[in-house]
Amino acid sequence: MYAKKFQFDIQSSYSPEEIYQKALKRKDELHKEMYTISVSLWNKYMGKKPVPDDSLLTVRVMIDYLSSKHVSRDSFQQAIETQIPELEKFVSDKNLIYLDPKKPLVVRKEPAYMAGVAGASISAPGPYDKDANTFYNVGSLAGWTDERAESYLREYNHYILQILSIHEAVPGHYTQLVYSNQSPSIIKSIFGNGSMIEGWAVYSERMMLESGYGNNEQEMWLMYYKWHLRAVCNTILDYSVHVKNMSEKDGLHLLMDEAFQQEAEAKGKWKRCSLTQVQLCSYFTGFTEIYDLREESKTKLGKAFDLKKWHEQFLSYGSAPVKEIKTLMHDLNN
Numbered sequence: 001m002y003a004k005k006f007q008f009d010i011q012s013s014y015s016p017e018e019i020y021q022k023a024l025k026r027k028d029e030l031h032k033e034m035y036t037i038s039v040s041l042w043n044k045y046m047g048k049k050p051v052p053d054d055s056l057l058t059v060r061v062m063i064d065y066l067s068s069k070h071v072s073r074d075s076f077q078q079a080i081e082t083q084i085p086e087l088e089k090f091v092s093d094k095n096l097i098y099l100d101p102k103k104p105l106v107v108r109k110e111p112a113y114m115a116g117v118a119g120a121s122i123s124a125p126g127p128y129d130k131d132a133n134t135f136y137n138v139g140s141l142a143g144w145t146d147e148r149a150e151s152y153l154r155e156y157n158h159y160i161l162q163i164l165s166i167h168e169a170v171p172g173h174y175t176q177l178v179y180s181n182q183s184p185s186i187i188k189s190i191f192g193n194g195s196m197i198e199g200w201a202v203y204s205e206r207m208m209l210e211s212g213y214g215n216n217e218q219e220m221w222l223m224y225y226k227w228h229l230r231a232v233c234n235t236i237l238d239y240s241v242h243v244k245n246m247s248e249k250d251g252l253h254l255l256m257d258e259a260f261q262q263e264a265e266a267k268g269k270w271k272r273c274s275l276t277q278v279q280l281c282s283y284f285t286g287f288t289e290i291y292d293l294r295e296e297s298k299t300k301l302g303k304a305f306d307l308k309k310w311h312e313q314f315l316s317y318g319s320a321p322v323k324e325i326k327t328l329m330h331d332l333n334n
Helices: 002-009 016-046 055-067 073-093 146-155 158-168 173-182 186-190 194-210 218-244 248-258 263-275 279-304 307-315 322-333
Strands: 105-109 120-123 134-138
Touching: 002 016, 002 218, 002 279, 016 055, 016 218, 016 279, 055 146, 055 218, 073 105, 073 134, 073 146, 073 158, 073 194, 120 158, 120 173, 134 173, 146 263, 158 173, 158 194, 158 218, 173 186, 173 194, 173 307, 194 218, 194 279, 194 322, 218 248, 218 263, 218 279, 248 263, 279 307, 279 322, 307 322
Parallel strands: 105 134
Antiparallel strands: 120 134
16 A cells, blocks of 8 residues: 555655665765764864764764754744845856746745644745745744753754755745746646655755855755755655554654654654655655756766756756656657
């Protein structure tokens, strides 16, 4: 049943078992990258304190230290509002993709009926109302205990808050959904494939850092890898729970001890996984297919490859499954 739902919902060229194995491999690669960065930053932040023998503990100590740099609970939304024009300027300066200035993005406190579902989200207009506002919904911390608010703010610290806005807004969901509305296919715009939509947002995070966002600071890369582990471990958790009968204890161990998530974040993800199936695989699956397609295009086109043109062509087909976009792009370029 899980494989069938994956087939119909994710619509990937990979099977769930294949993407699960890719996620396990990627988790190990990320742990090694994060350990290397943590060791290189150790003396800068920890002085003469010895590096732990346990590599994951070394990473956790460094992440915990850097996570203390975060906004106050009263300025969370304001910080996001400040980030948007900065992200737009970077995308424009680096010539990564065209951003339509006539398509407004409004940062707002999430409506009450959305509370408790996600800390941040995008509400985009559809193709029949192309000029309406896109809303960046930001969760409120009002009424939270100091302990709960601190846990949340450490999770969405100075570095990850920027990556969150890349994912949700520029050049992530907001940008992709504006392009989707321009697609000549109403079908592809309305019946969006979740794996492509989430995959683009996850891809955009990696692409921005590859393009120099964050000045290639090791701290930003370390936190990006932590964030990327979330997408990777979403797939591992979902498959493990629904196919391999993973327990809550083992699930929280994966999220907190191997993905370095705060307890509040991990427990929320466990609840989400308990109530849904397959959707949590969409992030890593879509990212993998998009990134692989881009690298394939770079190899095929060589010096003729243009990142901005590739992005705009990829997004021109609406929110279709990546495997279908791949076919359409190949047909056009052959």
